[in-house]
Amino acid sequence: MKSKKPPHRPAPQPQEIELKLALPTTHPSGLAKLLARMPVLARRKAVQLHLHNIYFDTPDQRLHQQRIALRLRRKGSAAKPEWLQTLKMGGRSDSALSQRGEWEVSVPGAELSWRALDATPWQDLDADGALFDTLVPCLVTTFTRTVWEVRRRGGSVIEVALDIGQVTAGGKSTPICELELELLAGPPAALFEVAQQIARTLAVLPLNISKAERGYALLEDALDRPLRARPPCLRADMPVPVAAQQVLREMFSQFTSNLHTLRTSDDPEVVHQARVGWRRFHSAYQLFKPVLALDAVPDWQALKPLLALVGTLRDLDVARTDTLPPFADAYTAGDSAREERWQAMHLALTHAATRQRQQVRHALEVPAVGAALLAITQWLETLADLPETSEALKPELRHWARQRIARLHQKLKRALKNVDDPQSQHRARILSKRLRYGIEALQPLLPKRPARRWHAKAVALQTDMGTARDLLNAAALAAHPGKDAGLAEFLRGVAVGQQSRK
Template identity: 35%
Template sequence: MARPEPVPVPQDPSPETELKFILTAEALKALAAHPALRGPGQAERLRSVYFDTPDHLLRDRGLSLRVREMSKGFIQTVKRRAGAGRVDRDEWEVETAGPTPNAAELKRTPVAEALDGALERLKPLFATDVTRTTRYWTEADAVVEVSLDQGEIIAGEQSEPILELELELKQGEPESLFALAQDLARTAAAPLSYESKGDRGYRLAGHDGVAAQKAGQAGVRPGLAAAEAFRMVARNALSQTSANAEILVRRRNPEALHQLRVGLRRLRAAYSAFKPLLVGEEAERLKAETKWLASELNEARDLDVFLEQTFRPAERAEGEDATLQALGKWLTQAQGKAYERALAAVDSERFARLLLDTAAWIEVGSWSRDPATQGQREAPIEDFARPRLERRNRRLRKAGRDLRHLDAASRHELRIEAKKLRYAAEFFGEAYGERPAKRRRAFIGALKRFQDALGELNDIAVARRSTAALVRNSGARLAFAAGLLVGQRSRDEADLLHRAEACYAALRRTRPFWEPAAP
C-alpha cells in the first residue's frame, strides 16, 4: 500500500502594502493632471476568474482565490487578509499553465487546509474584466506603483462598474505611500476603500448581499507590543466605518447606518483605551472629526429606532387609524430628510479626508515615534491593558450603585461607561490567552446584558426627545398621537429599570477575566 503524501506546509506569503480609492469620473478627470498619473503609462487588459466552493467556504475562511489572464500568461493568486482594515495582506502568487486553479500549487497555501484537501470542489464564481494602466511614482528611495483600473465585475447576470485607483508600495517606507495618497487627495477627494474586487464580486454573487459589516475580532495576542495592538484595534474599527459607509451610499440601509456609528464609537473607544500612547494634537483633531460625523448620523438613527420600536408596533396593533397613518407619513418624510443629511456627510470630501488622515495617523503618525512614550508603546499589551481595564471596571461599579435613583441623562452616562468597558474588554480580551476564555465570555456577556438593558431605557428617553421635535415641527394632533405612543412605552420603564438593576448585580458578581487565576 502506498504511503499517503504528507500535507505540504504553506509557503511563506509575500506581503503587499497598498491603499485603494473609489473614483468618480469627475475625480479621475481632476487626478489626470497630477504628476503621478501623467504620461501614457503601461496599459494591460486583465481578466480574472474567482473560484470558490458552491457554499463559499473560502470566503468564510477569509481567503480568496483567483486566476488572472495577462498578456504574459496566467497568474494564480491566493489572498488572506491579515486583519480587518490592514493596508497589508498575505498573498501567495505563482504562474500557472491555464485558466483553472493549479492544484499542486494550492497545496502550498491555506486553501488546501480550508478545503481539507478537497480541491475538486472549487468552481468559478464571478469574474472581473479591467484595463489596468500602471505608472510608477518615485521620490528619494521610495517607489509606489500607481494603478488605475477601469472595467466591470460580472457575476451571472449581475454586473457592476469598476473605477479604482490603487497605490502599492514597492520600495521604501509606508510614510511615502501615505504622503503620495494625501497629495492626491488634495487634488481630488476620493474615499479610501477596504473593499477588494473580490469583496464586491462576492456581494454580487449573493454571498454578502447588502448586509452591514459588524465588528470583527482585532486579534490582539499575548506579548504583542501595545503600539501594534492599537494599530490592530483602530484598523478594525476604521474598516468597519469605511465598509458601512460604502454600503450606505449604495443603498439606504438602517443596519449599515447603525454599524457605521458603532465603528465610529469603537474608533473613539480605541483612542480612549490607548490614550497614554496617543500624544499630539492630531489625535484630538481626528477624534473631533469622528464626533462631527456621528452628529450627522444621529437624527436618522433616532428616527429609525422610533419608527421600529415605538411606531410600527402601534401601527400593527391599531390598524387603519387615520391619525397614526398621518403620523407615519410625517415620520417617514422626516426620516428621508435625516438620511439625506447622513448620506451627504458620508459622500463628502470631509469624510474622505477623515478616512485617509485616520489611516495615515494609525500607521505612521507622530505618536509612534515620540521618545516620551516609547516604553509604553513597547510594553506587552497584557501589562498595558490590565490597569486600564481595572480602572474602568471600578468606575462603572461605583456609578451603578444608585441606578434606581438616576435620571435619564445620568443613566445614559452610565450606559456610556458600560460601553467603554465592553469595547476595552473586547479589544484586550485575547491578550490574556486561552485559559481565561470562559471568564472573558462571561464577563463580556454580563456587560452586554447590562448595556442592553440601559439601552432600552435610553430608547424611551430618545422617543421622548423625538416627540418634543414633533411638537416643534408638526401639528398638535400628530404631536399628541406621538406622545400617546411614548406614554405606552413608558409603562415598561419600571420593569426595564428592575431588569437593569438585576443585570448590574450579575455583573458585579462576575469575576474580571484579566485578574490572575487563583492558585
C-alpha cells in the first residue's frame, strides 16, 4: 500500500470553515424541495451528488484520539467513480462552527495513497510511514448531498449542502439528516447570516458532532449517551474574554448536544444533562457578566417555553424513578388496596412523562427555538473579541476568578442566615448552584483548599434543598386530579419531617 517515501515539503495550511445544523428527521425526503423554495436558495441551481466515504484509523483509534480524520470519498456512480483522499486535522467538538485544516487530493482508486499525504502535516506525525501501514477501514458514511452555492454582497460565498443518508460502523447504523454550510469566501459571519434565513422557516439545531464522530460513537455504543460536563482547561495567562468563551461554549455544547440526543432517546439522564447544561451556562453567564461588555447578548426568550417543558419532564422523571420508589414499602405497608393505588399512580406518572417528552420534541421542531440557539452559537464565537469593561481595567484572570468566587461564597453565607421563607430558600439554592458551577469551571485558577471546602458545601446544600424540593414536587404530582391524595399527604409529611431535622 505504501510506496517509496516522498520528499517532505512544507505543508500549506488550508482551512475548512463550516457550520453544521441538524434537521428534523420526520420527512427527510421533502427537505430538498422545502429548502429550494426558501428565498435564500430560490433561483439557485441545485447539484445532487451521491457520496460514499470510507474512514481509516488504527485498530486502537490513534487518529480519532488526536482529532485526525483520514478518508477516501467516492463521487459519482460505481461504474464511473471519482476518488478523493482527504486529511482533516484539528477542530473542536464544542461548537457547531468547525474550523480545521483540510487537505484533499484526487487518487487513482479505492486505496489510500501514501504519496497523497505529501505536503501535509501527516509527514510530521508519521515520517517513516509506520503509522500509515497500520491503517484499516473503521466506518462508512453514505449519503445523497444536494448543494446550492450562495453568493452574497461583499464577496462572500457559501456552499449549502443538505446531506441525507446513514453512518455505518461495527455492524450498526444511524441516519444522517443535516445541513453543512461551508465558507468558500468571506467572513464566518456570512455562514450565520445564511443559516438564520433558513432557520426562519425550518427547525434547526446546532450540531457539535461530525459524521465521523457519530461513527466512532456507534463503535463504542455511545451514540445516545448523555453528555456530561467537561470543564475546559484554563490558563492563568488567558484574557478574561477568551476564558469566558471557552467556559460558556463548553456549557452551551452540553445543552445543545443533549437536546439533539433527546430527539431520539428516552433516557431520563439525557433530560437531566440538558437541564444541567443550561443551568451551568446561565450561571457562568452571570459569573462573567460584570467583567465583559455583553451588550450584544442575543435574546433567548424563544427558549423559555422549551426550558419550561424540559423542567416539567425532569420533575416527572425524578418523581417516578428517584423520589417515589424508596417510599413504596413504607406507604403500601402490605396493604393490597394501597399497592394497587401505588401501581396506578406510577403508571399515570409514566404516561405523563411520555406525553411530556413528546411535547419537548415538538418544541424542538419550532423554528424560533433553533434560531435562538443559532444566535447564541454565533455570539459565543465572537465573545473572545468583545472588549472588557473599562471599570474592570482588564483584570488578570486568576485574580479575577478568585475575587468572583469569594464574593459568591459571601453572598451564599448571607443568604443562609435566613432561610425560613420559601423565597429565601430559593435564593440560597440558586446561589449554591452558582457557587458550585463557578468553582467547577474555574477550578484550575482557584486556591485548592478553600475551593474544595466551598464546593463541598455548595454541593451538600444543593443536594439537601433539591431533595426537599423533589419530595414536594412528587407530592404535588401525586395530588394531581385522578392521583392518590393520601400519597401526596404522606410525601408532604416526609418532606416536612426531613426539613425539621436539619
